[in-house]
Amino acid sequence: MPDFSDPKKEFASTLSHSNARVVRAPKVTANTAKMAPHQSLREQNLTPRLPVPAVNDWVAQRLLKEYGAIFVAQGNVVRPPAIIFTNPTDCITWQSRLNIRRENIGGIYIELQTEAMNALLAAREEAVRKNLRITPRGTWAARRSYRDTEKIWSRRVVPGLAFWRRRGKLSAREAARIQELAPARQVKEILRLEAQGLYFSKNFSKSILYSGTAPGASQHISMLALDINENHQAAVRAILARHGWFQTVISDLPHFTYLGTTQNKLPALGLKKTVKNKRIYWTPA
Known part of the structure; x- marks a missing residue:
């Protein structure tokens, strides 16, 4: 070494x-x-x-x-x-x-x-x-693997969408739309929401990027x-x-x-x- x-x-x-x-x-x-x-x-x-x-x-x-x-x-x-x-x-x-x-x-x-x-x-x-x-x-x-990063990302995104939907920050329709997006488009949508204060870390207090990065990144x-x-x-x-x-x-x-x-x-x-x-x-x- x-x-x-x-x-x-x-x-x-x-x-x-x-x-x-x-x-x-x-x-x-x-x-x-x-x-x-x-x-x-x-x-x-x-x-x-x-x-x-x-x-x-x-x-x-x-x-x-x-x-x-x-x-x-x-x-x-x-x-x-x-x-x-x-x-x-x-x-x-x-x-x-x-x-x-x-x-x-x-x-x-x-x-x-x-x-x-x-x-x-x-x-x-x-x-x-x-x-x-x-x-x-x-x-x-x-x-x-790429698939591993997808799984980790999903483990943050899916609970996050449900969390903000329950708090009235997202409609059920909007949450479902984002959840069905391809990874590249979904990343952009999630980061857009975080720019508005809707965070997707495990405790929803900070950016998703500090606990699970975008698929492939x-x-x-x-x-x-x-x-x-x-x-x-x-x-x-x-x-x-x-x-x-x-x-x-x-x-x-x-x-x-x-x-x-x-x-x-x-x-x-x-x-x-x-x-x-x-x-x-x-x-x-």
């Missing part, structure tokens, strides 16, 4: 393991092209050829803002080719090209990109030496994200950060993202530091 204590080794190749399930994938590194005058640091370091949303595409802009840290991940990981996968086939095809490692951690099998898994295992070893644990939060903690699809049980422990968060794992979605408490670099280099990649309830989040500036 990358040695983040030595900048010269930061972009070293991942270690090979006899139990790794590896599929050849193109190597992706930081975009080193010269920065155009109108580009931000984030735009400079985005995945090469990533389709950047138009200014008037407010849904894609919002998704990039909330989840875009993954598009500047460093090292030998492969970053997603789009802000959102629009169908299961494209998602499956892309995932099949990745270098993946599968491990049983705490009785739960999880899959991550090989470099991210190596870093996680190294973090776990450090945690053990300090009498701490780092374990996945359920079967959906790491890799997710989850960082878990890239296998560079992991939900962790011990997220409330500052010492665990510090260990994960030393191994390239950071919190990148504000208020999604269990969620960590593998960015493959050290914390002091994140601002140069176009990420800003936000401190909330004593936690540090790194999100697109």
Whole structure:
């Protein structure tokens, strides 16, 4: 795994393991092209050829803002080719090209990109030496399919529509219409309602995007994200950060993202530091 204590080794190749399930994938590194005058640091370091949303595409802009840290991940990981996968086939095809490692951690099998898994295992070893644990939060903690993201989204949307209908904020007809929409159109409608104060998180107090992202837009699809049980422990968060794992979605408490670099280099990649309830989040500036 990358040695983040030595900048010269930061972009070293991942270690090979006899139990790794590896599929050849193109190597992706930081975009080193010269920065155009109108580009931000984030735009400079985005995945090469990533389709950047138009200014008037407010849904894609919002998704990039909330989840875009993954598009500047460093090292030998492969970053997603789009802000959102629009169908299961494209998602499956892309995932099949990745270098993946599968491990049983705490009785739960999880899959991550090989470099991210190596870093996680190294973090776990450090945690053990300090009498701490780092374990996945359920079967959906790491890799997710397009269908998985649809299910999670639906688990927020359906109760939310019923909740706001009971409170007279939505008619039965309108709620039924939104529930029957295709995912892409439904996302736009839900975010439109949230702009009016009708939130769809589990307790209906904040945006749905802080507890379940739009179908096809989850960082878990890239296998560079992991939900962790011990997220409330500052010492665990510090260990994960030393191994390239950071919190990148504000208020999604269990969620960590593998960015493959050290914390002091994140601002140069176009990420800003936000401190909330004593936690540090790194999100697109």
